[in-house]
Structure formats: structure tokens, C-alpha cells
Amino acid sequence: MQDKFIVLYNSKTGFTRRYGELIGRALDCPALPLADAPASLSPYEAVVFGSRLHAGTLDGWKKARKLLARRGAKQLVVFATGAMPNEAQAQIRKVWAQNLTPAERDAVPHFYLQAGLCYEKMGGGDRAMMKFAAWAMTRKKAKTPEDKAFQSAISHSYDISDPKYIQPVVDCLRELGQGADTGFFRKS
Ligand SMILES: Cc1cc2nc3c(=O)[nH]c(=O)nc-3n(C[C@H](O)[C@H](O)[C@H](O)COP(=O)(O)O)c2cc1C
Structure with a gap:
């Protein structure tokens, strides 16, 4: 039987892969790195794309949306992982405003x-970026409470991920699977 959904992800240190695989398991559908996406995505009712936030951008999204459209994805669902807590609502809204067009939103x-931060699995370029961010913080004179929290958070690896956070994504896909259609990529 054809799977209804497929999860495609980009992941450098494993957080997004773990969430992607959990979503795949919950929906009983494949979860693969984006690089291994099948040539045609048209058989799927919805394609889930997951990636990390990287200096405020959804890593790889611009390339991914072209690739997914070219391969016939009908409906998209996107998830982002990051180091900030789910409670950082204002920052999260800003991220979506900067990364998705109004039509996409x-x-x-x-x-x-x-998700968290994992220095042990981070590449050299990313580690250098984090080092620079830490240095910039030490140079900043009048630090806000948010600056201080950020400075303390980026000084070490941490994991604030939890399988329970996939639930809204899973619920959304189950609804889509029952015929809800937001119409992305679908030609009427
Ligand atoms: C250079 C760099 C920049 C980052 N920028 C952000 C960011 O803007 N917002 C955020 O919440 N997390 C940020 N993060 C944290 C990652 O998004 C987070 O660790 C993510 O879950 C990693 O996903 P992965 O393990 O699948 O690669 C950044 C991490 C690095 C290394």
C-alpha cells in the first residue's frame, strides 16, 4: 500500500533527524534525509520537511521548496528545530516571518x-560561528536578561528535545490525511 506521507529532513547534529524519525514512526511512514528523497513525491498526500534554524534562517529551505515542487509535492508541512525554548514565541514568530512568504505562512x-545544541557533533564552521557569538556577547556592555540567558545557554551542549513535541505535527498530518487541504502546490 502506498504511504500517505513522507518525512524529509536536513540534520547536522541529529536533533532534526530524531524528530523526523519519531514523526515517521508515529505516522507509520518513511523518514529520510532530504538528499535521499524519491524522484517523485506526487503519490504522497503530504510531504513533511524538517530542518534546523541557523542564524535565524530555516537551513536549506529555499533549495528544498524548489526541489519539493519539482518532484510533485502536493501539500507541505514544515518543522524547524532550534536551541531556543518553545516559549520564545516572539522570536519564533519572527523566524517564520523571515523564512516563509505570507502565502506560505x-x-x-x-x-x-x-531541540538544543550539540558541540560534540557540530562541524568546524558552525563551532566557529558559535565561538564568535560567545565572544560578541563578552564584548557587549549593557546585557539584557535575554543576552545573559543566551550567553549562558551557548556556553555548553544541552538537550531540551522531547518526543512529546512532535504531537502537533502528527495531529496536523492526521487531519490532512482525512482530507483537509491547505492547497500548497496544488493546482486547482
Ligand atoms: C551556527 C549556529 C547557528 C544557530 N542558530 C540558531 C538560531 O538562530 N535559532 C535557534 O533556535 N537555534 C539556532 N541554532 C541551534 C540549532 O538550530 C539546533 O542545535 C538544531 O536543533 C540543530 O539541528 P540538527 O541537530 O538537526 O543539525 C544554531 C546552531 C548553530 C551551530
Whole structure:
């Protein structure tokens, strides 16, 4: 039987892969790195794309949306993972405003899943970026409470991910599977 959904993810240190695989397991559908996406996505009712936040951008989204459209994805659902907590609502709204067009924000259900930071698995370029961010913080004179929290958070690896955070994504896909249609990529 054809799977209804497929989860495709980009992941450098494993948080997004773990969430992607959990979503795949909950929906009994495949979960693969985006690089291994099948040539045609048209058989799926919805395609889930997951990636990390990287200096405020949804890593790889611009390339991914072109690839997914080219391969016939009908309906998209997006999730982002990051180091900030789910409670950082204002920052999360800003991230979506900067990464999705107004049409995408309407048509593509999108979710933020708090994850963490893993210096042990981070690449050299990313580690250098984090080092620079830490140095910039030490140089900042009048630190706000948010600056201080950020400075303390980025000084070490931490994991604030939890399988329970996939639930809204899973619920959304179950609804889509029952015929809800937000119309992304679908030609009427
Ligand atoms: C250079 C760099 C920039 C980052 N920028 C952000 C950011 O803007 N917002 C955020 O919440 N997390 C940020 N993070 C944290 C990652 O998004 C987080 O660790 C993510 O879950 C990693 O996903 P992965 O393990 O699938 O690669 C950043 C991490 C690095 C290394």
C-alpha cells in the first residue's frame, strides 16, 4: 500500500533527524534525509520537511521548496528545530516571518520544536560561528536578561528535545490525511 506521507529532513547534529524519525514512526511512514528523497513525491498526500534554524534562517529551505515542487509535492508541512525554548514565541514568530512568504505562512502548516545544541557533533564552521557569538556577547556592555540567558545557554551542549513535541505535527498530518487541504502546490 502506498504511504500517505513522507518525512524529509536536513540534520547536522541529529536533533532534526530524531524528530523526523519519531514523526515517521508515529505516522507509520518513511523518514529520510532530504538528499535521499524519491524522484517523485506526487503519490504522497503530504510531504513533511524538517530542518534546523541557523542564524535565524530555516537551513536549506529555499533549495528544498524548489526541489519539493519539482518532484510533485502536493501539500507541505514544515518543522524547524532550534536551541531556543518553545516559549520564545516572539522570536519564533519572527523566524517564520523571515523564512516563509505570507502565502506560505497561510498554506504551509509550520511548527517549531525545541531541540538544543550539540558541540560534540557540530562541524568546524558552525563551532566557529558559535565561538564568535560567545565572544560578541563578552564584548557587549549593557546585557539584557535575554543576552545573559543566551550567553549562558551557548556556553555548553544541552538537550531540551522531547518526543512529546512532535504531537502537533502528527495531529496536523492526521487531519490532512482525512482530507483537509491547505492547497500548497496544488493546482486547482
Ligand atoms: C551556527 C549556529 C547557528 C544557530 N542558530 C540558531 C538560531 O538562530 N535559532 C535557534 O533556535 N537555534 C539556532 N541554532 C541551534 C540549532 O538550530 C539546533 O542545535 C538544531 O536543533 C540543530 O539541528 P540538527 O541537530 O538537526 O543539525 C544554531 C546552531 C548553530 C551551530
